[in-house]
Amino acid sequence: MSTFKTVLQIRYRDDSLRVTCNQYLEAFPSDYYRVVVFLTGSAAENENKTIPADEIISLELNRRQLKGLRLFARRRLREYIDKFEPSLILAHRWKATAIAASALSQSPEKKIPVFSVVHALYQMQSLSRRLVGRFIFKGCCRFIGVSKAVREDVLAAGFGLNPEAVLALPNAVDVSQTENCLLPRQAARQFLGVASTALVCGHVGRLVGAKDQKTLISAFHKLTQRLPSAHLVIIGDGRLEDDLRSQVKSLDLETAVTFAGAQSQAVRLMPAFDCFVLTSVAEGFPRVLLEAMICRLPIVATDRGGIGEVLGADAKLCQAGAVDEISRALEKTLKLDAKARRDLVEIAYQRVVECFSSAVFRKRLLEFIELG
Numbered sequence: 068m069s070t071f072k073t074v075l076q077i078r079y080r081d082d083s084l085r086v087t088c089n090q091y092l093e094a095f096p097s098d099y100y101r102v103v104v105f106l107t108g109s110a111a112e113n114e115n116k117t118i119p120a121d122e123i124i125s126l127e128l129n130r131r132q133l134k135g136l137r138l139f140a141r142r143r144l145r146e147y148i149d150k151f152e153p154s155l156i157l158a159h160r161w162k163a164t165a166i167a168a169s170a171l172s173q174s175p176e177k178k179i180p181v182f183s184v185v186h187a188l189y190q191m192q193s194l195s196r197r198l199v200g201r202f203i204f205k206g207c208c209r210f211i212g213v214s215k216a217v218r219e220d221v222l223a224a225g226f227g228l229n230p231e232a233v234l235a236l237p238n239a240v241d242v243s244q245t246e247n248c249l250l251p252r253q254a255a256r257q258f259l260g261v262a263s264t265a266l267v268c269g270h271v272g273r274l275v276g277a278k279d280q281k282t283l284i285s286a287f288h289k290l291t292q293r294l295p296s297a298h299l300v301i302i303g304d305g306r307l308e309d310d311l312r313s314q315v316k317s318l319d320l321e322t323a324v325t326f327a328g329a330q331s332q333a334v335r336l337m338p339a340f341d342c343f344v345l346t347s348v349a350e351g352f353p354r355v356l357l358e359a360m361i362c363r364l365p366i367v368a369t370d371r372g373g374i375g376e377v378l379g380a381d382a383k384l385c386q387a388g389a390v391d392e393i394s395r396a397l398e399k400t401l402k403l404d405a406k407a408r409r410d411l412v413e414i415a416y417q418r419v420v421e422c423f424s425s426a427v428f429r430k431r432l433l434e435f436i437e438l439g
Contacts, residue, residue, distance in 0.1 A: 072099055075104065076103045076120070077144070077157070078104070079105075079106050079107060080105060081112065081118075087186065087238050090425070090428060093119050094428060094429040100121050103118060103124070104144065105126065108127065109125055109127055112125070113125045128143070133166075137166055140166050142170075144167065148170060148179070155179065156179060156182065157182050160185075164183035164204075164208065168208055169203055171207055179207070180209065180436075181208045181209070182210075182435075183211065187351040188220050188351050197225055209233065209234070210233045210234070212351075214352040214372065214376050214377075216376070217352065234435045237428075242420055245358060248335045250336060252338045252339060255337070255338045256339045258339075259336060261325060261339060264296065267341045268341070268342055269364070271355050272345070272347075274301075275305045275306065275307060277348060279348045280301060283393070289391065293398055294398060301327065302333045308326065334358040334362070340364055342367060343365070343367070346368075346387070349372055350373050356377045356378065360418065360419045363412035364412065365408060366378065366400075367385065368384055368385070377423075379418055
């Protein structure tokens with residue numbers, strides 16, 4: 068094992084990435100001291116028992132302090148670097164990485180590696196970020212992309228990184244823990260207010276442009292013309308909710324579409340679905356697909372980003388934005404006979420166990436860290 072004994076993890080805020088960020092902390096042996104630093108949010112907001120940390124610190128920075136040179140943010144973070152003298156820093160997202168690397172650049176005697184976790188595509192494309200990356204990242208940072216697509220995106224940013232310094236590490240899922248939290252099918256449907264006889268297409272995700280729920284709703288509208296008993300459940304919230312509700316109303320789908328809002332542990336409700344659908348136009352690594360696979364749901368998804376890496380080379384993916392193609396795929400999936408459905412979902416379930424388990428994630432992460 069390495070000599071690392073203190074892990075300092077930097078997060079922007081406590082948000083939808085909590086489960087993924089927690090996985091990185093949980094990957095380290097129990098004798099490692101885990102410290103989490105939140106750049107934003109109050110101590111009351113960030114003190115959360117679901118975060119597996121020995122100590123949680125909130126810098127409570129505002130937007131102004133997180134722009135420009137971020138001198139105050141760097142100074143505050145250096146205080147905690149000096150206090151804990153971590154063996155490594157795990158920085159999630161751009162700002163956390165930039166602040167950590169800048170803070171360390173002012174103390175060149177501190178040879179602390181920064182491992183930057185990149186969760187989405189197109190995070191390094193702006194000119195300002197490319198310039199910052201060239202000056203401060205090459206010496207102290209290594210990168211972890213949550214899919215091969217994200218890894219290639221990081222390498223294309225022009226930071227001058229050695230390819231060996233950038234790892235593609237898919238997020239993991241605890242299969243047993245996920246299965247244990249699932250509601251029975253009928254209980255999940257009762258919670259969502261969905262009829263027991265409905266053919267349910269389910270979707271879980273933030274209501275933002277990258278997820279392209281507009282195309283999902285359009286495809287579902289075409290589906291209802293052939294399968295009147297079809298019902299669409301959308302779990303999640305976001306800035307496009309009003310627009311999507313207006314679209315549903317304009318298509319006269321209000322009784323056929325349920326907006327369930329954001330749900331804690333949304334996966335527990337997935338047994339209510341007959342299939343899962345993801346129509347994203349950009350995806351780093353859609354962890355929600357792993358959860359759908361554990362729920363043994365057939366999946367209809369688009370051919371973007373890390374989706375194909377999750378589902379495997381044999382998956383039949385739809386072109387992003389292709390309303391007719393997605394609608395036909397939904398119809399075909401909902402009409403699968405029992406044997407074909409069972410064979411399909413069992414293969415997907417085994418893929419999760421073999422490729423995306425917590426044990427596989429832990430082994431690959433620690434091997435990558437120890438290379439330094």
